[in-house]
Amino acid sequence: MYGYVSVNTSELKVREFDEYNARYCGLCHCLKKGYGRAGQLSIQHDMTFLIYLLQGLYEPEENSFTGRCIAHPVKKRTFTVSEVSTYAADMNILLAWYKLLDDWEDDKSKKARVMMAALKKGAKRVLEKYPKKAEAVEAAFHKLSALEKDGSDQLDAVSGCFGEVMAEICDFRDDEWSDELRRVGFFLGKYIYIMDAYEDMESDKKTGSYNCLVNVYDGFEKKEDAEMFVYSLLNMVMAECAKAFEMLPIVRNAEVLRNIIYAGVWGKWSELHPEECQEDAEAPRPQ
Numbered sequence: 001m002y003g004y005v006s007v008n009t010s011e012l013k014v015r016e017f018d019e020y021n022a023r024y025c026g027l028c029h030c031l032k033k034g035y036g037r038a039g040q041l042s043i044q045h046d047m048t049f050l051i052y053l054l055q056g057l058y059e060p061e062e063n064s065f066t067g068r069c070i071a072h073p074v075k076k077r078t079f080t081v082s083e084v085s086t087y088a089a090d091m092n093i094l095l096a097w098y099k100l101l102d103d104w105e106d107d108k109s110k111k112a113r114v115m116m117a118a119l120k121k122g123a124k125r126v127l128e129k130y131p132k133k134a135e136a137v138e139a140a141f142h143k144l145s146a147l148e149k150d151g152s153d154q155l156d157a158v159s160g161c162f163g164e165v166m167a168e169i170c171d172f173r174d175d176e177w178s179d180e181l182r183r184v185g186f187f188l189g190k191y192i193y194i195m196d197a198y199e200d201m202e203s204d205k206k207t208g209s210y211n212c213l214v215n216v217y218d219g220f221e222k223k224e225d226a227e228m229f230v231y232s233l234l235n236m237v238m239a240e241c242a243k244a245f246e247m248l249p250i251v252r253n254a255e256v257l258r259n260i261i262y263a264g265v266w267g268k269w270s271e272l273h274p275e276e277c278q279e280d281a282e283a284p285r286p287q
Helices: 016-041 044-057 085-106 110-129 130-150 157-168 177-206 214-218 223-246 255-262 264-274
Strands: 063-069 072-081
Touching: 016 044, 016 063, 016 072, 016 085, 016 110, 016 255, 044 085, 044 130, 044 157, 044 177, 063 177, 072 085, 085 110, 085 130, 085 157, 110 130, 130 255, 177 214, 177 223, 177 264, 214 223, 223 255, 223 264, 255 264
Parallel strands: none
Antiparallel strands: 063 072
């Protein structure tokens, strides 16, 4: 379900690309330090966006250092970390835990069971550290699971459950910016869920697994019309995410965040969608 929130690398400056990689590596470092190799294996690009979002808004002090890692043993890498990196690593584990739990309960996935065993101790620490967030995320996943088991055709309600998850994740300090951060997270979460359903639709049809878009496609005579409906829906969702983002007083790294929100999130769509729809696969910027 994760991994759709990344940068459009072709539009980044060299310096911006290097800084993005350094923060991603910093997240990986925090996951290893706090949760071992299993934590590293759960890393998600979506959490690098969270780092950029919260770093840009709150501007906590960052520290950078160089070193090697198992993925890049030859050439030294730059690692950039802050308190936001640690928070993002914790939220990475929180999301991974409940997603694995959901996969196990729904499909009895052996892979999920193995990863759950590896993350169990670390996940327990996160649940104890953030009890309110854990409760909210667990409730949203349970609500989502119930809707999926019922075969719900309520696209807004189903995607909204994961929107609630991401809203909770983005609300870092429960302060005056909580409303805007939650709206960014909510609509980003809806986008992630729908985009994941779009990517998995054909395989889900073959296996008989639940997919919120199957009924949508069945309601159109032409596949092209269904494709444009989903494309328009994703555009509307990301436009709402962008509006909420533009309400935040973010200056530092704002262009990288805009790169992600307006272009980067469309990477998978551009990869999967017919070529005629790729040229304008960016959410419109609010005026």
